[in-house]
Amino acid sequence: MTPVKVPVRAAGGVLSELASKHDGHDLGWLAEARLNALEWVGKNGFPSRKDEDWKYTALDGILAVPFVAAAAGPGPRVTLDLINKAAIDLGGPRLVFVNGHFSPEFSRVTGLPSGVVVTTLAAVLAASPDRLKPFLGHTPGEHHAFAAFNDVFAEDGAFIHLTNDTVVDEPIQLVFFSDTEGVPLMTSPRSVIIADSGSRATIVETYAGLPEDVYLTNVVTEVVLAENARIDHYKVQNEPVTAFHLALLDVRQARGSRFNSRSVMLGSSVARHEIRVLLEGVEAEVSLDGIYLPQGEQVHDNTIFVDHVATNCTSHQLYKGVLDDRGHGVFNGQIMVRHGADGSDANQKNKNLLLNDRAQVDTRPRLEIYTDDVKCTHGAAVGQMDDEALLYLRTRGLPLESARGLLVYAFVQEMVDRIELEPLRASLAALVSTRFGSGTHRAQP
Amino acid sequence: MLKIKELHASIDSKEILRGVNLDLKPGEVHAIMGPNGSGKSTLASVLIGRDGYDVSGSVTYEGQDLLALSPEERAAAGVFLAFQHPVEIPGVGNMYFMRTALNSLRRQRGQEELDAVDFLDLAQERMKLVEMDQTFMSRSVNEGFSGGEKKRNEILQMAILEPKLAILDETDSGLDIDALRVVASGVNALRSEGRTMLVITHHQRLLDYIVPDFVHVMAAGQIVHSGDKDLALELEANGYAGLTPRDERSAQVGASV
Numbered sequence: 001m002t003p004v005k006v007p008v009r010a011a012g013g014v015l016s017e018l019a020s021k022h023d024g025h026d027l028g029w030l031a032e033a034r035l036n037a038l039e040w041v042g043k044n045g046f047p048s049r050k051d052e053d054w055k056y057t058a059l060d061g062i063l064a065v066p067f068v069a070a071a072a073g074p075g076p077r078v079t080l081d082l083i084n085k086a087a088i089d090l091g092g093p094r095l096v097f098v099n100g101h102f103s104p105e106f107s108r109v110t111g112l113p114s115g116v117v118v119t120t121l122a123a124v125l126a127a128s129p130d131r132l133k134p135f136l137g138h139t140p141g142e143h144h145a146f147a148a149f150n151d152v153f154a155e156d157g158a159f160i161h162l163t164n165d166t167v168v169d170e171p172i173q174l175v176f177f178s179d180t181e182g183v184p185l186m187t188s189p190r191s192v193i194i195a196d197s198g199s200r201a202t203i204v205e206t207y208a209g210l211p212e213d214v215y216l217t218n219v220v221t222e223v224v225l226a227e228n229a230r231i232d233h234y235k236v237q238n239e240p241v242t243a244f245h246l247a248l249l250d251v252r253q254a255r256g257s258r259f260n261s262r263s264v265m266l267g268s269s270v271a272r273h274e275i276r277v278l279l280e281g282v283e284a285e286v287s288l289d290g291i292y293l294p295q296g297e298q299v300h301d302n303t304i305f306v307d308h309v310a311t312n313c314t315s316h317q318l319y320k321g322v323l324d325d326r327g328h329g330v331f332n333g334q335i336m337v338r339h340g341a342d343g344s345d346a347n348q349k350n351k352n353l354l355l356n357d358r359a360q361v362d363t364r365p366r367l368e369i370y371t372d373d374v375k376c377t378h379g380a381a382v383g384q385m386d387d388e389a390l391l392y393l394r395t396r397g398l399p400l401e402s403a404r405g406l407l408v409y410a411f412v413q414e415m416v417d418r419i420e421l422e423p424l425r426a427s428l429a430a431l432v433s434t435r436f437g438s439g440t441h442r443a444q445p
Numbered sequence: 446m447l448k449i450k451e452l453h454a455s456i457d458s459k460e461i462l463r464g465v466n467l468d469l470k471p472g473e474v475h476a477i478m479g480p481n482g483s484g485k486s487t488l489a490s491v492l493i494g495r496d497g498y499d500v501s502g503s504v505t506y507e508g509q510d511l512l513a514l515s516p517e518e519r520a521a522a523g524v525f526l527a528f529q530h531p532v533e534i535p536g537v538g539n540m541y542f543m544r545t546a547l548n549s550l551r552r553q554r555g556q557e558e559l560d561a562v563d564f565l566d567l568a569q570e571r572m573k574l575v576e577m578d579q580t581f582m583s584r585s586v587n588e589g590f591s592g593g594e595k596k597r598n599e600i601l602q603m604a605i606l607e608p609k610l611a612i613l614d615e616t617d618s619g620l621d622i623d624a625l626r627v628v629a630s631g632v633n634a635l636r637s638e639g640r641t642m643l644v645i646t647h648h649q650r651l652l653d654y655i656v657p658d659f660v661h662v663m664a665a666g667q668i669v670h671s672g673d674k675d676l677a678l679e680l681e682a683n684g685y686a687g688l689t690p691r692d693e694r695s696a697q698v699g700a701s702v
Contacts, residue, residue: 387496392532394516395493395525396546396602397553403517406545410536410585 030129033137037151040141047144054144056330056362057272057301062244067186067216069153072101075179077210080106083177086208086238088427092170093118098177100187100217101156106175115166116201121190122156135192135222143276146246150220154190157219162199162229171202171234171421176217178209178243184216191221195229195257202232204424208267209240216244223250225257227281232260234424238431239267241296247273255281255310262419263290264428265300266435272301272330279306279313279341287316291415293435294327294359301330304348308336308374312343320415321352322408322436323359334366337374344371348378353411355385355404405436446471446641447511447610452502454484454491461487463666464502469610472638476652477645478677479663480685485645486529488663489614492643493526494519506610520546521553525608527599529615533587539598540582543568543605550606571604575631593624600631611635612643617651629654649681 046063047054075098083096083106095118096106102120109118124131141148158174176189193203207217217239223231239245245268251259265271277286292300306315321329331350352361365378385407393403412432419425447469454462461484469475479485491498494516504511511519534542547567548558559567568582575597587595596616603611613632617625632655636642644655652660652674660677662670664685670676 386532389532389534391493391495391516392528392534393542393546395520396542396606397517397520397550398546399517399549400515402545402549406537406542407534410534413536 029133029137030125033140034152036140037148041145041148041152044141044145046146051144053274053303053332056328056332057270057299059270061270062216062246065184065214065216065244067184070099070101070180070185070187070215072156074098074103074105075177076181078103078106078177078179082210083175086177087173087175087204087206087236088423090171090173090204090421090423092172094173094175095120095158096175096177097156097158097189098179099185099215100176100178100189111170113166113168115163115199116168117159117161118172119159120156121154121159121192124159125155132192136190143248143250146218147220147248150188150190150218150248153186153188153218154220155188157189157191157221159192160201160203161194162196162201164196165198166196166201167199168201171204171424174203174205176205176207176219178213178215178217178239180209180213180215182213184214186216186218189217189219191219193221193223193231195223195225195231197227197229197254199226200230202234202421204234204236204421206236206238207245208238209243211240212242213240214242216246218246220248220250223252223259225251225253225259225284227254228256229254230258230260232420233262234419234421235261235263235273236428237263237265237267237271237273239271241267241269241298243268245271245273247271249273249275251275251277251286253277253279253281253284253286253313256283257281258285259287261286261288261290262415263288263302264432265290265292265294265302266431268298268300270299270301272303274303274305276305277307277315278309279315280309282310283312284310285314288319289317289415289418290319291412291432292319292321292329293324293412293432294321294329295324295435297326299328299330301332303330304333306333306335306346307338308341308344308346309338311341313341314345315347317348317350318415319350320412321350321361322355322412323352323361324355326358326360328359329361331361331363331365331380333364333378334368335376335378337367337369337371337376339370341371342373344374344376346374346376350380351411352380352382353385353408354382355408405433408436409433446507447643448503448505450503450505452488452491452500452504454487454498454500456487456498461666462491465663465666465668467661467668469641469643471609471641472636473659474636474642474644474655474657475659475661476655476657476677477643477661477663477668478647478649478680481647483663484666485647485663486614487666489526489612489643489645492519492612493524517549517553520606520608521550523609525603525606525611527596527603527611527613527616529618531587531590531595531599533585533590535585535588537586538582539584539586540565540568542586543582543602546602547605568605571601574604574634575600576627577601592619593621593628596620596624596628597631600628600635604631604635607640609639610641610643612645614645615647616644617646617648625651625654649677652677
């Protein structure tokens with residue numbers, strides 16, 4: 001890494017503003033952590049292609065924009081209607097953030113069972129900031145410069161705490177909507193999800209914005225699962241193609257816990273979704289699935305690190321990409337099985353469909369195993385449209401475009417079918433099939 | 446209904462069809478027999494519009510230039526091929542596929558589309574023809590189907606799409622005798638005055654079940670011999686080796702078609 005100038009204006013000013021916001025509480029640790037993180041970025045710089053985990057995704061486009069940290073306040077053009085179009089309303093609790101800041105007028109936190117707190121990071125920072133010390137007060141630069149940048153600028157996001165054995169049936173929806181109107185804003189949502197033992201919930205994160213807006217969403221979501229907790233996490237990234245999206249989903253799992261992640265990448269100019277999972281309790285299970293569908297000049301990067309530390313943990317990954325136009329996909333998945341993590345069961349699969357000669361995919365499934373008693377598999381495939389299948393469909397009367405759409409949809413359908421939340425599945429099925437101009441295709445009539 | 450004149454086709458500068466002439470009238474069943482590599486399947490491929498061939502000559506189908514149409518336009522015009530190797534399409538349900546196909550054809554023909562309920566009725570009726578049950582319909586197209594199931598699925602599509610010209614490419618290959626009987630009876634049930642069939646086969650056996658009006662023998666990219674159904678039996682007895690190229694027997698060929 002080479003030291004670079006921090007490309008966000010008035011960074012120091014924002015910091016002092018943040019510090020002054022929380023008078024009355026001892027925020028010494030927070031101010032210090034933020035400064036340390038900022039210094040770390042200044043010293044270590046942003047990652048470049050020389051870094052293994054950033055090898056395939058050019059960040060020049062992001063680093064060239066003079067972003068301004070987004071302040072609180074409603075977006076001038078946002079309406080509930082726009083939000084509902086961007087993120088299907090699944091009923092139940094729904095927190096809406098505009099430019100990274102909580103927007104109470106579009107949000108709804110009702111009907112929750114006792115034993116669950118659904119609030120905002122800003123509210124916790126104001127009321128009991130020390131609860132966030134384990135998250136915001138960590139060692140600077142633990143991951144990379146963008147995560148550190150989130151440490152510096154994070155002011156708001158969701159804070160969800162499920163106490164022991166609490167089960168929330170309705171999905172908890174988090175909608176991050178951007179409306180930056182000509183100003184290249186950087187939003188830094190930070191969400192914290194704490195699932196105490198035996199608790200269970202479904203979280204749906206959606207990221208969207210307005211066409212032609214240039215902005216950077218630099219988001220960090222942290223999930224901590226205690227014994228036997230279960231979180232189903234969905235993420236829909238549908239930012240406009242002029243925006244940038246960098247995300248870190250950081251998951252820690254205790255004994256017997258289960259975490260499922262389903263990710264759908266549609267939007268952004270450059271999007272990178274990094275998932276880090278620490279399996280630190282025995283018999284923890286994690287399942288990570290994703291589809292990425294870059295077209296035009298889009299870059300979609302999925303970087304995954306699953307760390308098997310405890311014994312008898314299970315991890316599954318299945319990522320499928322459909323690359324069109326000059327779209328570029330990256331699958332950079334690593335499974336680490338540490339010394340002593342006996343009985344680990346890990347697999348990783350990545351499949352790609354290239355729709356034309358200019359599309360590109362870099363796939364890099366990796367296994368690093370330091371113990372003997374494990375069951376690990378990984379594999380990657382890159383293929384093109386099956387001409388024989390295309391001809392077959394056309395001889396049955398399907399026009400070329402419909403036939404192509406049907407085959408592409410068939411390729412990703414397996415992933416859509418893994419979405420257990422029915423209305424979300426239907427909505428994503430429609431989004432995906434619209435993208436390939438093929439109407440809705442279901443295997444079952 | 447289908448007139449093939451001096452049809453030549455080559456792929457990678459290798460000439461496979463070397464002047465095929467055929468004339469099929471409505472309701473007739475023609476069989477084309479011939480050894481491996483004689484060009485039978487290439488003829489089917491050219492007729493349905495597979496890419497990659499350099500084609501010359503003419504194919505007139507119901508007065509239109511068939512070679513100028515895309516595969517889907519040919520389908521809409523009523524041309525159907527039962528594939529020798531039906532393609533597996535994971536993720537696309539068989540029922541959904543057939544309904545989409547039928548509705549695509551109906552749309553191109555300016556007819557009203559069938560909804561799921563009406564289609565189900567139609568499919569269930571036609572499934573009886575090839576002794577298929579509902580479980581086939583909820584599986585992905587041809588995925589994991591046995592050889593016989595794939596061929597029955599082809600004939601089911603033919604029964605649902607109701608083509609005017611059905612080309613059956615080696616529909617008997619890989620079938621045991623029971624499966625052959627089922628497939629053949631499905632085909633026979635679909636014979637009608639308005640439907641022409643071109644049955645391509647390597648073996649005479651199929652023609653015991655699907656009895657053709659005419660039999661043509663193809664060798665080295667040409668029709669070298671034509672006759673009635675008895676020609677197939679003759680071939681069975683004497684083999685293809687006894688046949689000579691067309692230029693030496695052209696008078697007989699011309700007379701028998």
